[in-house]
Amino acid sequence: MRGAILHTLGQDLTVETLEPLPPGPRDVIVEVGASSICHTDLSLRNGMFPAMFSGAMIGGHECAGTVVEVGDNVTRVSVGDRVVATFRPACGTCPSCLRDRSHLCTAIGGLMQRPRAKRADGSHAAAMSGIGTFSDVVTCDEASVVRVESSLPDSHLALLGCGMTTGVGAALFTAGVEPGSTVAVVGCGGVGQSVIQGASVAGAARIIAVDPVASKRELAQTLGATDTIDPTTEAADVQVRDLLHGNGVDYAFDVVGVAKIVASTYRMIDRGGMLVLVGYGPMDSEFRVPAFDLQSQEKIVKGCVAGSAQVRRHLQLFIDLIESGRLNTGALVSQEVALDDINVAMQAMLSGEVIRSVVTSFG
Ligand SMILES: [Zn+2]
Ligand SMILES: [Zn+2]
Incomplete structure (x- = not known):
């Protein structure tokens, strides 16, 4: 797998060849079709949220793709499902989720720290927001993915992982x-x-x-x-x-x-x-x-x-609104870029001319 790693706050991400760590029984593996770059990626890199950074991590927190593998205890998605990975998990069982406040799900803390890939020097990298979407493959807890039905391209669906939903x-x-x-x-x-x-x-x-x-x-x-x-x-x-x-x-x-x-x-x-x-x-x-x-x-x-959205029912509502022309995702996608251009694309957001760059090429 290839992924863009934030290794030091204030510095550019480095695109590296990584070895995925074995998934756990509640994990899913997603082949990423598109990963969108959000302003929070830039803020994290620039050191605005030091508590969210505890060492090298795969950047990115909104993507869409296809499930290619599931752990033995996964119940919400199956191989072949199209999914959106969301920056806030919705575990379904914590006190917040049980009170219809899945946007405040308490599972996030544990998922953020979990190592997900091995770097060339043998050290481990975690994943931003528990998903780390600046990569061709995401391994994450099933709480972080939502199955969707849509004819929209992944480059549009990716925005539902954070920005558009929020x-x-x-x-x-x-x-x-x-x-x-x-x-x-x-x-x-x-x-x-x-x-x-x-x-x-x-x-x-x-x-x-x-x-x-x-x-x-x-x-x-x-x-x-x-x-x-x-x-x-x-x-x-x-x-x-x-x-x-x-x-x-x-x-x-x-x-x-x-x-x-x-x-x-x-x-x-x-x-x-x-x-x-x-x-x-x-x-x-x-x-x-x-x-x-x-x-x-x-x-x-x-x-x-996260727009107080209950992602397991509202993402499909948003998709229906997009497909019927009442919400416009395409207008927010300014350009599609390659993973290797991640730092240039993040910088372009600062200029104000780019609304969203979406990574669609990971090779
Ligand atoms: Zn975001
Ligand atoms: Zn929860």
Whole structure:
């Protein structure tokens, strides 16, 4: 197998020939058709989440492919099934999964640490999010894969492993956007564009896309945004209130994670409104909320992981919405790349011109 290894925080990944470690009885082996590059891959590499890195690991956390082998105790998938590997497992038996909160599944900690491949020097590599998708083969716990039925290519399905599910789910499930409501989305990368699409499916009357990059604002308008704002011209929250005749929005989604921007996004919400924190900031970042305003205006500040989606039923719902043309995955796939170009592709995301690069060639 070949895989891209993150061996030192702050440094490029290295593409290496690896020897897969033998699978356990609950493990599945997936031949990867496509693996998408998410902004979190870059953040992890740059050291924003030091607690997630305990030594060499295969990078990547969203992919689609085909099951080629299953352990003796695997019950959810069979050889030949098409699957999406998700960055949050859904074990089905932990307290969170039993309460219909599989996005908060507690199995993740143990799976992240498990060694999955041997490197040329004999040392072991773990797998990011327990899956490590920057590889032609993924060995993971069956909790991390979801069987899907679809005619879509793997390059589109891969986005359901993290970005698209997080964004669409943030609108539909974390916030519960209602028909006729007003929405602002701050940060229009792959996840932000998916929030816009989710809010559109939910029937929001106004969807305001906020991003400094013109091409992202233009794309947002093709995916359901009714208005766009360039935050570099004037404070974004001031512009939002100008658009709404002095009112705030019912739902504001922060898909950036920078404290100063989060504070501005909070100021966008109306009385009774909700701020949803979708973007990851550094693990030690904090932001201040004006307590009297929060209490007296009955505002809500809510976290969001994996779009609060229950992947075992919602991934197929998302696929049905994509296949019927109500969600657009193709618009988010900017380019297909080879595994050997992984570092170039990760860097291209920073420029803002690339929404998603998808690795489809591993040779
Ligand atoms: Zn991601
Ligand atoms: Zn669980």
